[in-house]
Amino acid sequence: MEGLYQEVLAITLRTLWISGTATILAISWSIPLSLILISSKNRISIFIQDFFNALISLPTVVLGLALYLILSKSGPLGFLGLLYTPLAISIGQSILITPILVSMITSSFQKLRDEVWETAITLGASEFQASIALLREGTLLLIRAILAGFNRAVGELGVALIVGGNIKGFTRVLTTTIALELTKGNFELAIYLGIVLLTLSTIVTVAIRSLGLRGAYR
Amino acid sequence: MLIDKMITLENVWFSYEDEHYVLRNISLSVCEGVTVIKGPNGSGKTTLLKIASLLLKPKKGHVIVEGTSFWSASRSVREKLRRKVVYVHEKPYLFKGTVYDNIAYPLKIRGYDLSRVVDVAKEFGVGKILNTNVNELSAGMRQLVALARTFVFKPKYVFLDEPLANLDDENKSRIIRIIEKYARKGIAIVVATHMNINFRKEIVSKIAFMNNGVIVKVSKYK
Secondary structure, eight states, X not given: OHHHHHHHHHXXXXXXXXXXXXXXXXXXXXXXXXXXXXXXXSHHHHHHHHHHHHHTTOOHHHHHHHHHHHHSTTSTTGGGOOTTSHHHHHHHHHHHHHHHHHHHHHHHHHHHIIIIIHHHHHTTOOHHHHHHHHHHHTHHHHHHHHHHHHHHHHHOOHHHHHHHTTOTXXXXXXXXXXXXXXXXXXXXXXXXXXXXXXXXXXXXXXXXXXXXXXXXXX | OOGGGOEEEEEEEEOSTTSOOSEEEEEEEEOSEEEEEEOOTTSSHHHHHHHHTTSSOOSEEEEEETTEEGGXXXXXXXXXXXXXXXXXXXXXXXXXXXXXXXXXHHHXXXXXXXXXXXXHHHHTTOGGGTTSBGGGOOXXXXXXXXXXXXXXXXXXXXXXXXXTTTOOHHHHHHHHHHHHHHHHTTOEEEEEESSOOOOOTTTEEEEEEEETTEEEEEEEOO
């Protein structure tokens, strides 16, 4: 029984590490991109926003397949040797959640943009200073978008399975383990892991909801 | 009238997205003293103010700031000119934090000394609530804080959109006195309003009457 708990703990921590890395990666480009899209109200930025909105429902197996072809030995980035590593999963998940982050940040910041950006600029802020003001004013909205992205990364299966390879003790995460244990008929571990995944997801969802309410009543 | 102390709109047209023009062929100059723009709701006053305060780019026409065509100038020149101009919304946005944080904001981003904050706050009647969180303020107090934040860094051009809209009679009188005081100091102040505001006649340089996106009449006093 103790071994089971240790295994569940190890898989959970690995999942958090891989999806956390993916979220940080996605944040690093999603926030600057969103700020650029928010600050430029032209047709191109609207088109890009629509494009990211459409990508939200991208099937994870399609993304996993595309990444597999790119990262496999014969692929253009095969020389990096990333296939079947935790970093490959993180990269895949970061791409997967980028549309969620960009869409949530741009849509929720749109109203704030009109108020905060205009106020900061007219009070003499540079565009950079206005961006800082916008991020500061929209901290709750930002955290909400980040948590939603993290939630999606933790719960996805396709990318982790295809580019991670579900290697025990290395790339095995909650979702891939559940899938594997089910096929093996090992329902006990699958149920334990399912509960952990559901708990994680619920905590994040409740946090998103409470942040949303706080934002709404500000 | 010195051209280096003016903002001039030349044959300005403006539309939001691809809608019909909400401003049509507007020409107006803003100089020292108080310029009043009067007109009913929806006549285009706010849009005109946002264009003159360099927040919106006109679809046609030019905005000349102190002799420079603003939207043709380089980014650095635009930023330099923008720092002289402030627009205050009818329902101004206050940043998270205290009254002090808000009034100090324009000074902080310019790297100026913050010692003026307390004096200006007192002048605008918000000296006793400097440490109050802005979420706790009434609409009228928010307006006063926004105006204190506007005048704290001594801008050259101030555009006020319905500045008395949320105020009681006492605060209306206070704001009118303050506007007159700063106008006497050489700041060009433009007030867009649908109300009758009784400024001292020697302060008012012109009154422009707007209706349906055009200036229908300008009465000059200076």
